[in-house]
Amino acid sequence: MLKLGRGGIGLVALLMTGCSAGLGATAPSARPSETVTSPASMPASSPPPSPSPSPSATAPRTRAEETLAGMSDEDKVAQLFVAVVYGTGADSSRKENRARYGVDTPVEVVKKYRPGGVILFNWADNISSVSQVAALTTGLRKASATPLVIGVDQENGIVSRLSPLITKLPGSLAIGRTGDPGNARDSARVTGEELKALGISLDYAPVADVNINPRNPVIGPRAYGSDPRKVAPMVGAAVDGFHDAGVASVAKHFPGHGDTSVDSHTGLPVIKHTLAQWEKLDAPPFREAIKHGVDAIMTAHVVMPKLDPSGDPSTLSPKILTGLLRDKLGFDGVVTTDALDMAGVRKKYGDAEVAVRSILAGADMLLMPPDYPTAYEAVLKAVRSGRITRDRLDQSVLRILRLKEKRGLYGPITTDPGAVKSAQHLKIAKRLLAETGSGA
Template identity: 50%
Template sequence: MHSRRTVLTTAAAVAAACAAGAAPAHAEGTGIGHRSAPAPAPSAAVRSRLRRLISRMTPEEKVGQLFVMRIYGESATDPAAADVAANQKEIGVDNAVELIAKYHVGGIIYFGWAHNTREPHQIAELSNGIQRAGAAQRVPVPLLISTDQEHGIVARVGAPATLFPGAMALGAGGSRDDARTAARIAGEELYAMGIRQDYAPDADVNVNAANPVIGVRSFGADPQAVARMVAAEVKGYQGAGVASCAKHFPGHGDTDTDSHVGLPYIHHTAQEWERLDAPPFRAAIAAGIDSIMTAHIVVPAFDASEDPATLSRPILTGILRERLGYDGVVVTDSLGMEGVRVKYGDARVPVLALKAGVDQLLNPPDLGVAHGAVLKALADGELAWSDIETKLLRILMLKERRGLFTDPYTTHQEVDRVVGTRGHLATADRIADRTTTLLRNDGGVLPLSRRRERRVLVVGADAASPSGTGGPPTGVLADTLTGLGFTATALPTGMTPTQALIDQAVAALGERDAVVVATYNVTATSRQRTLVEALLATGKPVVQLAVRNPYDIAQLGGVKAALVSYSWTDVELRAAARVIAGRREPDGRLPVPVMRADAPATALYPIGHGLTY
């Protein structure tokens, strides 16, 4: 057992990690080839054809193309009665076909909670139905179908599609080849289901351990390491024919407010932003990123009006367009989030976003109000038609690059050939095996021995898994350990275990040789601490596994064996179980520092820390 890196001070840790570069690459073949070349830039002839297409559109059709909207239901034509009711209540239509006919939207975003992503064949049929509706318009235009498939804790499409470790786990693995391979396979599978845009990767640099909305969605806290991983994923997704989207500009990594429910402030100076936040976005642009998503955050250093970045012309035009030289599609984060709604009404937000430099308006809470407000602003002269047509040309060129004008459809055969294949699943497991991080192993508690600790209890937080991604975590860990020769039993105790559950866990451990406890964002007052302390008091070996943010160990001083999986999804939990059982080395290294709970300015474990057996 040895430390992968010497202990460094907090400030030096980031600098040292930057200088050291990424961990050794682990290339994996994917068996993918037919869309591996980058899409060429549209020719002058293509631009001319798209301009002629725009000239045929009515004002309503042009404005509709700027919107990307949600729709409820598994089918474009015949959703379930409850989905029809939801569509009528929120949008005033029955289904996707009516949405496209009424508002001429340029894109549709899929969500699990909207019942769009039950299984791959259904997704493909929904996508085909949407594209048929686009082709049936007076001016036929294909739709850009998108979703948030970051992997890890944010995944809208679940099994049997292949699910990969999330960004921070990949950051712990440190391999750009792994990041590129994961994105390429994920892109191939999305493409096969008719999804041509993925709102990934997350380009935020998570330098705030209290960040409630980014955290493990980020590759880490080292700007240069994050930039390398972002560029790798951009090339992977777009090499597979799917538009990539770096988010959330100008950088959401240093906030303690969730923009879904409030308006965060980022207090970085211009110099700090250039050093901490800008590198991943610069790398994405250099890699040819198709789209960039805005953040509903205030950055006073860049805009004294304190408008959120989504509505800020100094940020979106002054910095993103002019300083960084980006000329691709700019899409808002969801306009239903509170962060963009707290200052202006829903009728002003889309107009201000377009004036700021946005091209696509994502998921407004009331599409009728938003669509009408943009038309009114054009009629009043607040918005210029020439500017709207420039935005529309960008959107249509993106659709052209992604093949939507020539081949917008998919087939069941393509789904069966590509989605969730044995080779893809095996590659996901191999990548996950390089991500689990061992933070502490005092006294050589790990790996567990099938002779000494054959009977294993698994307790802890059974966090709700992303749509269709498996779980529950304690069950996955127990099943995997049993398959590796242990006799493992799951006893979920939750994130706020009662005293009765804690007592039950202690009693159950009395009949077993060791316990694995899955922890989830432990705080100083968390009942999870009480559970861990009660288990430690038994004297039995206790293995703590952080299944989300890696900071839990700072609150659990008595633990002798501590690991991080960076997510509670099956692929990462199986990899952690293989490490616990000694079947794989814990190769991951911390991509963020873990600070001491009693001295927050001091690193308990720096970037790059990780033990091996």
């Protein structure tokens, strides 16, 4: 969590878990003794795959469409989830894996649950050296029957999961103060190239929030600034930079987390912007990200009562995720939740219901549910009962698979740890650090 006063910015420990880390260091809620119906353990008599969207009569199926057509309901539901795994190696045994998933190693987690993605953290013991990270991502991808997205929160600045392994670059606020979107693009490209070299295919960046509240305890210098007219081109340029590198980018946190005085890791922020205010203050960076082809947009666990009077956080709001993001802004990429172990999304409903309501609201990927088996079973049950229609499920899975296809995950598994901190990257970093004058 970041505490921002009018006179300065301070860092406290909670922020170091990051915006998509939630309360990851807390005791796990899944119990090893629970009976879990994982995708790999489903009986052979489970229902046949549901009909999937078919291409036109003249166009051949894409790899994503072919994959979807061969999936069972269990496989499809599995694709909606992004898991945290514990350990430095793909075959490392950790008690946290046993407690949360009923198996010992990261590879066993992937084989049992077949998640659509995995997110890496230093606090999960995933990051110690460039060769180790490359070996871990390679092992995880080889273990997955379907191409696996591997993501990380590498915003640079104060949220830098891979520090000090990769090239040090200025944070977003420092980049924003230069007034040059080219700097945002260069920074994102360097970061993206190094992530790709380590086998990481998605960065949960850039931050698209406009930090208009100087007392914001969680965004602060993670944003490019407080003026949407200046933040928007920075966000668009960063998206371009990640795409230059061949990795997926995620603009966060929709519909905007910039005008809060409550941290959604620990509470439920309420933002009283009208639709007109939202259009002027919060929407421009997200519009720009969409214009530049951003792969995914992350939801915010914030309540905006004038946009949705239900009192539900945006992550659970059809009016916001479907009405605003899909219909009004025209976004048809992947919508990912912020971490579902954060307090802001857990206050009103239980962990099972939160997972289902996120999908019904318009989300495609469920990030870090605190009780993974319960969330998986709840979504599968909702599909079988018709509460989540199979057409709705297929929409999400096809978006996820298309992202994977677009970012080359159907191709060979390769890494290049030697490309990290290249002479060219260090030269760019030196220039950016000099231009920002802060080094952070």
